[in-house]
Amino acid sequence: MTLQDIKDGHSRIQPHIHRTPVLTSRLLNKISGATIFFKCENFQRMGAFKMRGATNAILQLTKEQRNKGVVTHSSGNFAQALSLAAHSLNVPAYIVMPSTAPQVKKDAVKGYGGHIIECPPTLQDREKTALSIQEEKGATFLHPSDDLDVIIGQGTAAIELLEDHPDLEYIFTPVGGGGLIAGTALAAHFFGNNCTVIGGEPFEVDDAYRSLKSGKIETNTSTNTIADGLKTQLGDINFPIIKEHVSEIIRVEEQEIIDAMKLIWERMKIIIEPSCAVPFASLLKDKHRFKNKKIGIILSGGNVDLGNLPF
C-alpha cells in the first residue's frame, strides 16, 4: 500500500462521488473546547461514506467482471451504496439480505436498483447465499469493510479533509467493520502532518477496543446499541492496518451517543445517524485532553428512520 495507490483511488472515484463540505460550529467549539472540522459524509450520495468504497471497488474490476455483476451481504448502508454505485456504473448488484431486514431497508436497496436475495437471518446462511450467487451469476463478492479497495475508497474522505485543513492534529471516526477507520488511518499516515487517528465505539459493541488490547480480532456477544452501523467486527485485511496506525479507541455509553447526536442536530441543523454521532461523543467524553486542538471528525452518514428517533 503506497501513497500513490491511495491517490489513484481518489482520482478514480472523484467523478462519481460528491466532494462533501466541511462544516464548523462556534457553539460546538465552545462546548468541546476544541476546534472541530466536520467532514459531512451525511451529504454524500446515498447519505453515507460507504459510497466511496463501493465505487472504488467496482471501478477496480475488469470489464468482464463488471458485466457479471457484484454481490455482497449487508442490510445497512453498504447494501444501498453498492446498489447505487453499481447502478451508476451499469453493473448488476446482488444484495443478500436477511429475510428479517426492515422493509424500509429493502425498499431503499430496490430504489437504488439493487437485486435483493433474501436468506435466513444467520451468518452461515448469509455467506452460503452469497457464495451461491457468485457461482450462479459469476458475480464478484465485495465485502462491506474487509476489502482493500473498499478501505482505500473510504479513506478518501480523510484525504479531502486534510486537503482542506492540512494541520489537523486528530481525526476521529466511528469503528464498525473497520473499513472507514483503516482507510482514514492510511490517509492520515500518508497525507497528514503528524495527525493521530482515534476511533469512537459504543461500550455495548467494543470489539475493536478489545481487539486492539488483545492483538487479535474479538467479537461481540451481544449488540445492544443504538449505533446500528457499528455492530460488526473487524476483518483480516483491515485489522493489521488498524493495529499499525490507530493507537486508541474511546468508548462511549448509549446516552452519550444520543446526547451527541441531539447536539449536532440542534446546533448544526444537520441530520446524522446514531453511529455517526459516536466519534463526537468520544471527543466530548475526553474533552479536557483535546482542548484547543484542531480536530477533524468524519460525519459518516445521515440515514435515519425519522419515525423512530431516540429523542
Place this chain on the structure above:
Amino acid sequence: MTLQDIKDGHSRIQPHIHRTPVLTSRLLNKISGATIFFKCENFQRMGAFKMRGATNAILQLTKEQRNKGVVTHSSGNFAQALSLAAHSLNVPAYIVMPSTAPQVKKDAVKGYGGHIIECPPTLQDREKTALSIQEEKGATFLHPSDDLDVIIGQGTAAIELLEDHPDLEYIFTPVGGGGLIAGTALAAHFFGNNCTVIGGEPFEVDDAYRSLKSGKIETNTSTNTIADGLKTQLGDINFPIIKEHVSEIIRVEEQEIIDAMKLIWERMKIIIEPSCAVPFASLLKDKHRFKNKKIGIILSGGNVDLGNLPF
C-alpha cells in the same frame, strides 16, 4: 429605497453574519423537475434569516440609542435574533413575550442574552408593555418585520444567492409578517436578471394571499397551522413593497408542508422548521409550471422542537 441602500445594508452586516451555503440535490431536482438552489439560512447564526434584519436594524442606531437598548415583542425567531444580535454588539435587548410562551422559547432568548418582560397574551398588552419599556429605558422599538432596516437586512440572503447564481428565474420565500419576502423582492428587483419572487403561504393563514387580491392588509381569524412563523400579518411598510414587486403567492395545505419538510430532511439531511418548508411545498404544488426553471429557495430557518415533530 435605492440599489445603494441595499448594498450598504449588506456591507454593514457582513462582519456579523454567516454567508450561508447554497445547496443542491439531484433527487429533489428530479422530483420537482426544476433546478433548485437552496439558500441555507437554517445554518445562519441563531438558526434563521432573522439574524440579518436584527443586525442591520441595530447597526443603524446612533451610539446613544444603542446604549439605551432595543425592545421588541416576539415569541419567535426574531426574539432570539434580536437578543443575539444585540448581545454581539453590546446593546441591551428587551423582549416582550406573552406569559404563555413555551419555556423553551424563553430559555433560548435568555441564552442569547435577552432580557424577557412577560405580559398577558393579547396584542394590546404586548404593545402596551413594549411602549412602557420604551418610556422607562429609552429603548428603541424594532418591529420584527415592518421596519425598513429589518426588511433590507432580510433581503441580503437573496443578494448572496443572486451573487452565486445570477441567472435565477424565480426565488421562492415563505410569507409571514412580510419582512423576508419584501426584502427578497427588493433584492431581486435590483440585483436579479428578470427574477420573479413568489411567496409560499399556508391556506390556514393566507392573509398575504388575500391582501394581494384585495389591495389592503387582511388578517387571519384563526391561525391553525404547523408553520408557526407564518401566523402574523403584513405591515404598512412592507405591504407596499410586496404589492409593487410580488405578483403571486401560492397557498399550500398542512399535509403538503409536512411532506415537503420530510422530503428535505430525508433527502438533503438538513433540519428545517415547518415554516421553512412552505416555499418548497408551493413549488411542488405547481411543479408543472416550473419544469426546467432555475429556482432559488430561501430556507428560512431550522429551529424545531425535536421532541415534537410532525412525522
